[in-house]
Amino acid sequence: MFGRRIKGRLPRVPASIDDESVRDFDNLQKAKGKLYSDKKRHAEHSDIQEGDRVLVKRMKKDHKLQTDFAPEEFQVIHKKGSDTTVRSSLSGKEFRRNVTHLKKVPDSNDKTSDDKDDERVQNNEHQLMEENAQHSTTNAGSLPQTEDSRGKRKRREPVRYDDYVPYYVEEAIGGVVASGSTGYRQDIVMD
Structure with a gap:
């Protein structure tokens, strides 16, 4: 019974319980559950490190038009797991927050991802322009067909107006x- 010793008056031989297979199966099921829930929740590991500049989420908004994150920048001074200590760059106050309440401020030197995105967009635009040019040259001699593939209903006046x-x-x-x-x-x- 789950490794507990049963109290009783009858004498019995103590049984050695090998619950290693049960523990392995339990760990496997827990790992599967973690993978499933992380996938459903779109959980990701935080890339916030000590020394990063971050924005802190407002816990209480004054009105509905306020942004989710305060515009004041903070610097991460200590991080242990998801527990993070940040210091205000304006007032110097320190706060402890979970990393889910922090948003990393992109560095001005960190333009590599933006450059790659810009290159992809330019390449896609260039390919689309080439495809349009090819289609326009091949279809220049033929008139576009305005044929409707779907049938239309027959329109007529109601019988009451006959x-x-x-x-x-x-x-x-x-x-x-x-x-x-x-x-x-x-x-x-x-x-």
Whole structure:
């Protein structure tokens, strides 16, 4: 019973319990659960180190238009696990915060990732321009087809208007509407 000694009056031989396989299975299940929950929560390891400049999250906002992070920069002076001590660059006060409440301020020297992103965007734009140029040269001789692949419904007036002649139809057929006419077919006098 989970390694506990059962109290009883009957004498018995103590059994050696080898629970190593149970511990291994338990550790395996815990590791699987951790991987699954980390994946679902998009958990990542923090890359904040001692000496980094960070922004601290506001724990309480004064109004709804305030940003999530205070604009004041802090410097990380001590880090142990996720517990981080930061010092204000303006007032010199020290605060302890979890790394989830900190956001690293990108250094001005750290432009390598931005440069790579800019190069990727420029390459993609260049490729799109080339593809458009190729398509325009191949389709220059042929007219674009405006054929609709989907069928359309047949449009017609409702049945209730079958005996009614609209004004524009009366003029087209040259009929004269009698005075006090309602516009129905029997009121139209043909000349």
